[in-house]
Amino acid sequence: MINVLFVCLGNICRSPMAEAFFRRLVKKENLSNKIAVDSAATSSWQIGFPPHEGTLNILKKYNISSNGLIGRKLRKEDFRKFDYIIGMDESNIKNIYRITGKSNHPKIIRLLDLTKYRKDVPDPFFTGDFDETYRLVSSGCRALLNKIRWEQNL
Known part of the structure; x- marks a missing residue:
């Protein structure tokens, strides 16, 4: 299984939006049995909270499921579990490096x-x-x- 983790500051706006969109894309491409998707925050502010209302509205607008989206914090052990760790901005990338203890690792990528x-x-x-x-x-x-x-020959 290929594990993908999207990361932003609070895990209530960008990363859950990316998780939900990517999960739907993976399902549409019949890759759900090969790719697992999750999201996390670099801060602790919104742990246990659902996505922001604005994110929920966008997902609803595009008929994308928000089921199971709950804020959680990035953990050091996530580095071992995930094959791709995707930050939404440069600040997230720096925080991912700090939390995981892995600087400039190729599995840590800024999305855009x-x-x-x-x-x-x-x-x-x-x-x-x-x-x-x-x-x-x-x-x-x-x-x-x-x-x-x-990269994975899928």
Whole structure:
């Protein structure tokens, strides 16, 4: 099983949106038996909470299930469990390095570095623009699946 973890600051906006979108994409491509998906936070603020209302509204708008999305904190042992650890912005990447103790490891990737955008996914908790976040996350997730397919011969 290939394990993918999406990470953002609070695990209530960007990373659960990416988890839900990627899970649907994996299912649509009949890869659910080969790829498992999860998400986590670099902070402890929203542990145990469901996604932000804005994320839930976007997922509902695109008919994407939000079942099972509950905030959790990234743990050091996640580095061993996950094959791909995807941060939403440069700050997340630095925090992932700090929490896992693994700097500049190739399994730790900023999501939009896989796309033409090559920038951070803005946090809609602060910008209020969940539509832009969805557009960027969906683009990044498609690119990530292409990367995984190529690297894992799927």
